[in-house]
Amino acid sequence: MSIQVPLNQLGLxxxxxxxxxxxxxxxxxxxxxxxxxxxxxxxxxxxxYSLTRExxxxxxxxxRFFFEQSLLKGLPLGIKDIIDTADMPTxxxxxxxxxxxxxxxxxxxxxxxxxxxxxxxxxxxTEFAYFRPGKTANPxxxxxxxxxxxxxxxxxxxxxxxxxxxxxxTAASVIRPAAYCGAVGYVGSRAExxxxxxxxLAQSLDSLGVLARSVEDxxxxxxxxxxxxxxxxxxxxxxxRRVLIVxxxxxxxxxxxxxxxxxxxxxxxxQQGVDTLWLExxxxxxxxxxxxxxxxxxxxxxxxxxxxxxxxxxxxxxxxLIANGLTLTRDQYLAALQDVETTRTALxxxxxxxDAILAPAAxxxxxxxxxxxxxxxxxxxxxxxGLPVVTLPGLTDAAGLPLGVQLIGxxxxxxxxxxxxxxxxxxxxxx
Amino acid sequence: MSIQVPLNQLGLxxxxxxxxxxxxxxxxxxxxxxxxxxxxxxxxxxxxYSLTRExxxxxxxxxRFFFEQSLLKGLPLGIKDIIDTADMPTxxxxxxxxxxxxxxxxxxxxxxxxxxxxxxxxxxxTEFAYFRPGKTANPxxxxxxxxxxxxxxxxxxxxxxxxxxxxxxTAASVIRPAAYCGAVGYVGSRAExxxxxxxxLAQSLDSLGVLARSVEDxxxxxxxxxxxxxxxxxxxxxxxRRVLIVxxxxxxxxxxxxxxxxxxxxxxxxQQGVDTLWLExxxxxxxxxxxxxxxxxxxxxxxxxxxxxxxxxxxxxxxxLIANGLTLTRDQYLAALQDVETTRTALxxxxxxxDAILAPAAxxxxxxxxxxxxxxxxxxxxxxxGLPVVTLPGLTDAAGLPLGVQLIGxxxxxxxxxxxxxxxxxxxxxx
Numbered sequence: 001m002s003i004q005v006p007l008n009q010l011g012l013x014x015x016x017x018x019x020x021x022x023x024x025x026x027x028x029x030x031x032x033x034x035x036x037x038x039x040x041x042x043x044x045x046x047x048x049y050s051l052t053r054e055x056x057x058x059x060x061x062x063x064r065f066f067f068e069q070s071l072l073k074g075l076p077l078g079i080k081d082i083i084d085t086a087d088m089p090t091x092x093x094x095x096x097x098x099x100x101x102x103x104x105x106x107x108x109x110x111x112x113x114x115x116x117x118x119x120x121x122x123x124x125x126t127e128f129a130y131f132r133p134g135k136t137a138n139p140x141x142x143x144x145x146x147x148x149x150x151x152x153x154x155x156x157x158x159x160x161x162x163x164x165x166x167x168x169x170t171a172a173s174v175i176r177p178a179a180y181c182g183a184v185g186y187v188g189s190r191a192e193x194x195x196x197x198x199x200x201l202a203q204s205l206d207s208l209g210v211l212a213r214s215v216e217d218x219x220x221x222x223x224x225x226x227x228x229x230x231x232x233x234x235x236x237x238x239x240x241r242r243v244l245i246v247x248x249x250x251x252x253x254x255x256x257x258x259x260x261x262x263x264x265x266x267x268x269x270x271q272q273g274v275d276t277l278w279l280e281x282x283x284x285x286x287x288x289x290x291x292x293x294x295x296x297x298x299x300x301x302x303x304x305x306x307x308x309x310x311x312x313x314x315x316x317x318x319x320x321l322i323a324n325g326l327t328l329t330r331d332q333y334l335a336a337l338q339d340v341e342t343t344r345t346a347l348x349x350x351x352x353x354x355d356a357i358l359a360p361a362a363x364x365x366x367x368x369x370x371x372x373x374x375x376x377x378x379x380x381x382x383x384x385x386g387l388p389v390v391t392l393p394g395l396t397d398a399a400g401l402p403l404g405v406q407l408i409g410x411x412x413x414x415x416x417x418x419x420x421x422x423x424x425x426x427x428x429x430x431x
Numbered sequence: 432m433s434i435q436v437p438l439n440q441l442g443l444x445x446x447x448x449x450x451x452x453x454x455x456x457x458x459x460x461x462x463x464x465x466x467x468x469x470x471x472x473x474x475x476x477x478x479x480y481s482l483t484r485e486x487x488x489x490x491x492x493x494x495r496f497f498f499e500q501s502l503l504k505g506l507p508l509g510i511k512d513i514i515d516t517a518d519m520p521t522x523x524x525x526x527x528x529x530x531x532x533x534x535x536x537x538x539x540x541x542x543x544x545x546x547x548x549x550x551x552x553x554x555x556x557t558e559f560a561y562f563r564p565g566k567t568a569n570p571x572x573x574x575x576x577x578x579x580x581x582x583x584x585x586x587x588x589x590x591x592x593x594x595x596x597x598x599x600x601t602a603a604s605v606i607r608p609a610a611y612c613g614a615v616g617y618v619g620s621r622a623e624x625x626x627x628x629x630x631x632l633a634q635s636l637d638s639l640g641v642l643a644r645s646v647e648d649x650x651x652x653x654x655x656x657x658x659x660x661x662x663x664x665x666x667x668x669x670x671x672r673r674v675l676i677v678x679x680x681x682x683x684x685x686x687x688x689x690x691x692x693x694x695x696x697x698x699x700x701x702q703q704g705v706d707t708l709w710l711e712x713x714x715x716x717x718x719x720x721x722x723x724x725x726x727x728x729x730x731x732x733x734x735x736x737x738x739x740x741x742x743x744x745x746x747x748x749x750x751x752l753i754a755n756g757l758t759l760t761r762d763q764y765l766a767a768l769q770d771v772e773t774t775r776t777a778l779x780x781x782x783x784x785x786d787a788i789l790a791p792a793a794x795x796x797x798x799x800x801x802x803x804x805x806x807x808x809x810x811x812x813x814x815x816x817g818l819p820v821v822t823l824p825g826l827t828d829a830a831g832l833p834l835g836v837q838l839i840g841x842x843x844x845x846x847x848x849x850x851x852x853x854x855x856x857x858x859x860x861x862x
Contacts, residue, residue, distance in 0.1 A: 100534055110736035194734040196631045203622045227733050227757060302658055303625040305541035326658060334843055412765055 007032035012075065012163040012217040013232075019073050026073045030056060033076050033120070037161045043142050045135035046156035048081045049088050050121025059118060070116020071224070071231060077112055078156045078165030078211075080149075081122040082129050084197035085109055092199055093125040093134055093149075096306075096313045106197025108166060108208060108225055115224045115231070123152025123165055126373060128304060129173055129201050132315035133373050140182055140401055144366040147177030148373030150211065154181040157211040164217055167209040170201045170296060172362075172379030174209030175391045179404020180366035180374065182393040184425075186210045186218040189412045190386030193225050202299035204337065205292070205383055215390065215421045222414070235415065237423035242275040244351050246359035250282020252289060252377035255364030261395045261403045262360060264431050269358075272427070277354065284343050285381045291336040292380035298333040301325025344385040348410065356420050357382075361391040361404035378406070388414040390421040394428025438463035443506065443594040443648040444663075450504050457504045461487060464507050464551070468592045474573050476566035477587035479512045480519050481552025490549060501547020502655070502662060508543055509587045509596030509642075511580075512553040513560050515628035516540055523630055524556040524565055524580075527737075527744045537628025539597060539639060539656055546655045546662070554583025554596055557804060559735060560604055560632050563746035564804050571613055571832055575797040578608030579804030581642065585612040588642040595648055598640040601632045601727060603793075603810030605640030606822045610835020611797035611805065613824040615856075617641045617649040620843045621817030624656050633730035635768065636723070636814055646821065646852045653845070666846065668854035673706040675782050677790035681713020683720060683808035686795030692826045692834045693791060695862050700789075703858065708785065715774050716812045722767040723811035729764040732756025775816040779841060787851050788813075792822040792835035809837070819845040821852040825859025 007029045010018060018024050034053040041047060051059070060067055060074045067074030079085055082092045084102035091097045104110075109119065124134035126149040136151040138144040139159035146155045150167030154177030157165050167174040169187045178185025186209055193208040200206050210221045216234050223231035245266050248254025266276050279285075301322045307314065308322045351357075360378050367374050382389050388409045395403040407424060409417030438460045441449060449455050465484040472478060482490070491498055491505045498505030510516055513523045515533035522528045535541075540550065555565035557580035567582040569575040570590035577586045581598030585608030588596050598605040600618045609616025617640055624639040631637050641652045647665050654662035676697050679685025697707050710716075732739065732753045739745070739753045782788075791809050798805050813820050819840045826834040838855060840848030 102534065103531055105737065107734050107736045111733070114736065114740065191634045194631065194634055194730065194736075196734050200625065200627045203625055225733070226761065228761070299625065302542070302656070303538050303627050305538045305545065305625075306536065309545065330657065330659070330846075337843065412768065415761075 008036040009160045010163065011214045012212065012220060013214070015075055015163060016073060026067065026075060027057070027060070030060070030074070030076060033162055036159070040139070040159055040161065044137055044139050044155050044159050046078070046123055046152040046159065046161060048091060048122045048124045048134070048152060056118060056120060067116050072112070072116035074116055074118050076120035076162045077117045078121060078123040078153050078162045079109055079119050080153050080165070080167045081125045082168060082199040083109060083166055084199070085119055085122065088119065088122050090122065090199070093127040093129070093132070094307070094313065096310055102197065104197060107194040108198065111225055111227065112221070120162055123150070123156055125149050126151060127315050127318055128307070129168060129170060130321065131317040131373060133370060137370060138181055138366050141366070144368050145180065145370055145373050147180035147362070147366060149173035150177050150209065151373065153211045154178050154183050154185065157213060158183040164210060164212045164221055167211050168198055169207050169209050169379070169383060170205045171292065171383060172376030174211065175361045175379045175389055175404070175406055176374055176376060178211055178391045179361035179402060182402035184212045184214060184218055184393065185391040186222070186418070187383070187389045188222070189388045189414055192388070192412070192414060200303055202296045202303060204295055204299060207383070215418055215425050218390070219418055222418070235419040235422050238416070238419040239272065239423050240274050240355040240420050242277060242354050243269060244277050244279055244354045244357045246279045246282070246285070246357055248360040248363060248378065250279055251285045251359070251381060253363050253375065254360060257397045258360045258364045258403055262405065265358070265395065265405060265428070268427060268431050277351070284347070288340055288343055288381040288384055289377045291339050292384040294328055294332060294336040295340070295384065297321050297325035298328045299325070340384045356417060357408040359406055359408065361406040365397050365401035365403060382408045386411055388417050390417060392421060392425055392428050395431055439467040440591045441594065442645045443643065443651060444645070446506055446594060447504060457498065457506060458488070458491070461491070461505070461507060464593055467590070471570070471590055471592065475568055475570050475586050475590050477509070477554055477583040477590065477592060479522060479553045479555045479565070479583060487549060487551060498547050503543070503547035505547055505549050507551035507593045508548045509552060509554040509584050509593045510540055510550050511584050511596070511598045512556045513599060513630040514540060514597055515630070516550055516553065519550065519553050521553065521630070524558040524560070524563070525738070525744065527741055533628065535628060538625040539629065542656055542658065543652070551593055554581070554587055556580050557582060558746050558749055559738070560599060560601060561752065562748040562804060564801060568801060569612055569797045572797070575799050576611065576801055576804050578611035578793070578797060580604035581608050581640065582804065584642045585609050585614050585616065588644060589614040595641060595643045595652055598642050599629055600638050600640050600810070600814060601636045602723065602814060603807030605642065606792045606810045606820055606835070606837055607805055607807060609642055609822045610792035610833060613833035615643045615645060615649055615824065616822040617653070617849070618814070618820045619653070620819045620845050623819070623843070623845060631734055633727045633734060635726055635730060638814070646849055646856050649821070650849055653849070666850040666853050669847070669850040670703065670854050671705050671786040671851050673708060673785050674700060675708050675710055675785045675788045677710045677713070677716065677788055679791040679794060679809065681710055682716045682790070682812060684794050684806065685791060688828045689791045689795045689834055693836065696789070696826065696836060696859070699858060699862050708782070715778070719771055719774055719812040719815055720808050722770050723815035725759055725763060725767040726771070726815060728752050728756035729759045730756070771815045787848060788839040790837055790839065792837040796828050796832035796834055813839045817842055819848050821848060823852060823856055823859050826862055
């Protein structure tokens with residue numbers, strides 16, 4: 001069997017298998033990734049900082065035996081630039097932290113390095129993982145936003161510059177860019193992974209995420225981050241018995257293309273024998289969107305402390321967020337947290353026999369222009385509830401632009417969710 | 432009215448009032464703190480790193496106008512050495528991080544500095560806030576442990592070297608040293624404060640804490656950390672209507688002195704018209720102690736990543752904790768989390784009309800010897816549940832050594848808990 005895709009397009013597991021079977025070497029794959037970056041980075045702008053090919057290969061050669069024996073074989077990774085790396089700056093998309101060099105790797109980075117991954121570079125983030133975009137364009141259409149805040153991670157993975165990248169999500173920062181760029185995005189349940197060295201934005205909302213081109217690659221990265229004994233183990237695809245489908249309009253503004261795509265997908269699920277239930281009223285979810293905004297504003301204002309004193313260096317949206325957070329009373333904040341908790345409990349009690357929730361991952365395709373990163377409301381309810389989420393590509397609009405859908409699981413039910421995503425993944429290519 | 436206590440013994444609010452009324456200056460108080468440190472630090476060993484008097488006063492003079500106008504008037508603070516400070520090393524009690532200089536202040540430190548506090552120094556922590564003790568002795572009896580892991584913060588505050596200090600708790604790291612040293616210790620509800628720059632140990636368990644000599648000073652620090660509009664506002668003492676009392680033996684090994692102290696205190700509460708209820712069976716709590724250990728081991732093993740590869744530089748207990756964490760299965764870990772959640776919900780449902788829980792803060796007085804920090808089991812259940820806790824001094828054994836008791840509140844009910852603690856505080860001095 002010959003490899004028929006360019007080497008930079010191989011998924012992480014595909015690449016490992018190709019190396020294992022002698023079809024190609026790790027260095028050939030690494031070089032293909034650098035070729036892609038050289039060709040595309042001037043337009044895509046996914047990287048805030050990256051190794052040169054020579055630096056990368058020198059790092060590889062220096063510990064060649066280790067990498068050859070390792071799980072990840074020295075293959076390249078992208079790391080969102082709010083995640084600390086000992087050998088590269090971590091600037092959080094803000095001029096305030098220009099040139100900041102953390103002393104240590106974040107735990108997630110250290111785990112990936114111990115598994116034999118090499119950090120190719122730091123991917124562009126919006127300012128402090130909030131709204132102000134970096135330089136990244138959407139690789140599917142360079143005139144459109146890649147989404148944010150994990151803009152560079154999603155673009156680099158979708159554009160086949162690297163097979164996987166780490167991101168983080170406080171509102172919609174993994175799911176939306178993955179959806180807009182046509183990548184697989186995974187956000188872990190609250191507290192699923194160590195966030196040591198991942199610069200926090202809002203402690204009740206922050207989650208670590210993975211950008212990849214397949215569910216099986218998400219599972220591999222997840223297994224490494226959890227130090228599982230056999231990280232190469234793959235979930236068996238599980239067919240859901242019953243899925244709750246949430247129209248985008250139940251959460252907020254939603255475009256006709258997306259609403260139709262969800263209906264097509266629901267019909268496809270029903271054909272497969274899945275019992276599909278439609279959420280009737282979205283009143284609760286729309287309210288939780290507002291609650292999420294309150295919780296985020298309150299916590300960000302108590303987290304970005306030194307920065308909030310340097311208003312001249314902050315974007316207008318971030319200044320506003322902090323100002324809003326400072327005017328919220330503690331009672332409003334606690335009421336918001338309580339409402340989220342009550343609504344989450346009620347939702348899963350009402351739909352106790354549902355295996356997962358299916359919803360749009362964004363209001364539609366990536367909007368035109370690079371000045372904004374699109375609307376985050378489709379992610380806010382699930383992120384407030386601390387639920388695991390996977391967004392999958394496959395659906396498109398008439399122009400072929402990605403329409404991402406997300407599958408939402410129970411708190412800490414990440415593994416079960418990924419097994420369902422594994423099943424849904426090929427189906428989406430047939431809708 | 433004249434000030435009749437040495438200036439270093441003033442609480443934070445007392446000091447601010449004395450400055451305000453012209454009874455003394457901030458510099459006189461600062462000098463009194465340094466006098467105390469010079470006299471006692473060779474025996475107590477509370478500080479991992481500290482400013483000299485000259486450095487401190489130079490910092491004060493440089494921004495004298497700011498400090499004079501500020502809330503905290505340039506008064507000194509101790510910061511546990513797992514909390515990042517931009518101008519001092521943060522070594523986490525480990526040779527691995529000797530000389531480590533973080534680039535930024537933790538958010539909690541930045542907030543205290545913006546309020547006009549000056550970080551006098553970094554207080555001794557056990558190794559990564561786990562078990563291996565630092566150099567600190569118990570100021571009440573230098574042959575005894577101060578408890579850990581916030582050993583230096585508790586000792587410095589109890590010995591009147593500084594009025595307040597920050598600590599952190601993953602198992603018993605604020606409550607136990609506060610109890611052993613005879614200080615007030617407060618642990619916030621899970622996610623109550625930003626932990627940005629507070630080096631994490633276990634993400635489902637870590638909380639920020641405050642060591643002080645009064646509840647009113649805890650409230651002041653808490654208000655600053657929450658950026659409350661009027662941080663000087665004080666809670667009105669609230670008499671509890673009904674308190675659930677937990678014998679130490681319900682949780683684990685408990686000494687007769689402590690059991691008797693709790694009984695004395697319960698009788699005193701009843702005299703005050705408080706309805707006292709005794710927890711009948713401790714089976715659940717003893718089980719949650721074990722669950723806490725599992726959750727902690729699992730998460731620490733995925734958090735201390737680079738460190739866990741340097742076994743030669745780790746203590747035996749920490750090596751064991753990490754090894755245990757790596758052998759736990761994910762199912763065991765999830766079952767532990769689930770059990771904690773179910774037990775917490777059931778406990779508060781069964782005792783829905785209780786205002787707070789009262790329990791020993793430690794099995795007894797501080798044990799002899801500096802080789803260990805005492806047993807943490809009295810804190811594990813509440814910490815696993817993410818509840819706010821205050822420990823208060825006042826009770827003693829026959830030799831006059833402190834027997835700390837803790838008051839435990841509902842999740843996010845920190846403010847209500849402190850109002851009850853405010854009421855209990857003077858009562859403890861009369862038991």
